Amino acid sequence: MKIATWNVNSIKARLDNVRDWLNMAEPDVLCMQEIKCIDENFPVEALEDLGYNVAVHGQKTYNGVAILSKRPMEDVTPGLPGDKLDDQARYLEVVVSSNSAPVRVAAIYLPNGNPVHGPKFAYKLNWMDRLIQHTRKLLTYEESFVLAGDYNVIPSADDVHDPKKWEADALFKPESRAKLYTLLNLGLTDAFRAHHGEPHRYSFWNYQAGAWPKDHGIRIDHLLLSPPAADRLIDADIDAEPRDREKPSDHVPVWCKLED
DNA sequence: ATGCCGGGCGAAGCCCGA
Secondary structure (H helix, E strand, O other): OEEEEEEOOOHHHHHHHHHHHHHHHOOOEEEEEOOOOOHHHOOHHHHHOOOOEEEEEOOOOOOOEEEEEOOOEEEEEEOOOOOOOOOOOOEEEEEEOOOOOOEEEEEEEOOOOOOOOOHHHHHHHHHHHHHHHHHHHHHOOOOEEEEEEEOOOOOOHHHEOOHHHHOOOOOOOHHHHHHHHHHHOOOOEEHHHHHOOOOOOOOEEOOOOOOOOOOOEEOOEEEEEOHHHHHOEEEEEEOOHHHHOOOOOOEOOEEEEEOO
């Protein structure tokens, strides 16, 4: 089962690119972030025509996540628990059926957190605390799950072209990285890193300053696997090809393959 | 380069992203 994550930066602006990639890569599941539309405006029919079931948790203008799955989805649950006042659409969880054990899949759009001196950074760290708490609960089920998304956290200096330039940024601040490590240290596996030790592989390149042709990127899109899912991990990679297309997203898809 | 692109909103120019 191939499971992918991609911050598409507006599904309306990216529909053609998304369709092309789905046809080429043929993932069983795609978690999308920053769809930037309300549920009613999500192109459900266009994606159903490609053979996908669709689950959407959108909002107007900003954020928004969605999950496409060729297999049936159950227990579709929008929203990260832990703060009833949080109205930002950044989390969607489903259970995807499989030939063996089903896989719980979450689409995650973790807050950016900049600027670091202010409420946005506090919101990011609090959101990560909620994700850690929720993950603790999921782990008690002892099942396969994949937390897939735009984490807006650079794990290490190997995951950024110029660590110095990013050291004061919310994506690379020690506080953000510490929370990511706390999450990983619960027993999760970074699917890409499990298959790739090489440094300087990126999932995001800024639109500005020729970041893509100069390969000035960062790795911030991750698939984090529970122990039973990690036992089923066959392969994982970043597919940078869509960044070279016309009207690209600034992020590219990251995927993993699990035994069915 | 704390805004160089790019998208939403809405119909100009601001907000936001990472």
